[in-house]
Amino acid sequence: MKEVELLFKINNNVQAQIIREKLGQFFVKKVCEVDTYFYPPDRDFTVGGDGRENLRVRKNELKQELTYKKVFYNQGIYSHSIEKNVSISDASEMVEILKIAGFRMHFIVDKEREVFDEEKFHITLDKVKDLGTFLEIEWRCEVEDDDIEKV
Numbered sequence: 481m482k483e484v485e486l487l488f489k490i491n492n493n494v495q496a497q498i499i500r501e502k503l504g505q506f507f508v509k510k511v512c513e514v515d516t517y518f519y520p521p522d523r524d525f526t527v528g529g530d531g532r533e534n535l536r537v538r539k540n541e542l543k544q545e546l547t548y549k550k551v552f553y554n555q556g557i558y559s560h561s562i563e564k565n566v567s568i569s570d571a572s573e574m575v576e577i578l579k580i581a582g583f584r585m586h587f588i589v590d591k592e593r594e595v596f597d598e599e600k601f602h603i604t605l606d607k608v609k610d611l612g613t614f615l616e617i618e619w620r621c622e623v624e625d626d627d628i629e630k631v
Contacts, residue, residue, distance in 0.1 A: 521582030
């Protein structure tokens, strides 16, 4: 499935509180997540003419998963992404398997995530340790190649 999403840096707590108030009726849950990102042994995922890739191990109270994501750009501007997820039973062991297989740990994102679901949008407000607060808005609909520019 192709995803179309927007990511915004929230500059202060007042903006974050306004967002919470506006989205309050759509609030679903608050979770703590730790995402560990990896590079494969033979290439750099951030280098590519038409986009970037990432391999992530995610752990929170509700799930543990391995995710591959390919982000596409059109003339240097975000277009869409393709994301594949698989549930895993032990995130710590998955991290160790990737290290043994030669994957290089790139960075860890530790965050508190507030989730809001609306009919057409999945919205998260993330307070990321040492980086700040971010708002992500993901469009829920299936997107065909011809429709991406319209979104």
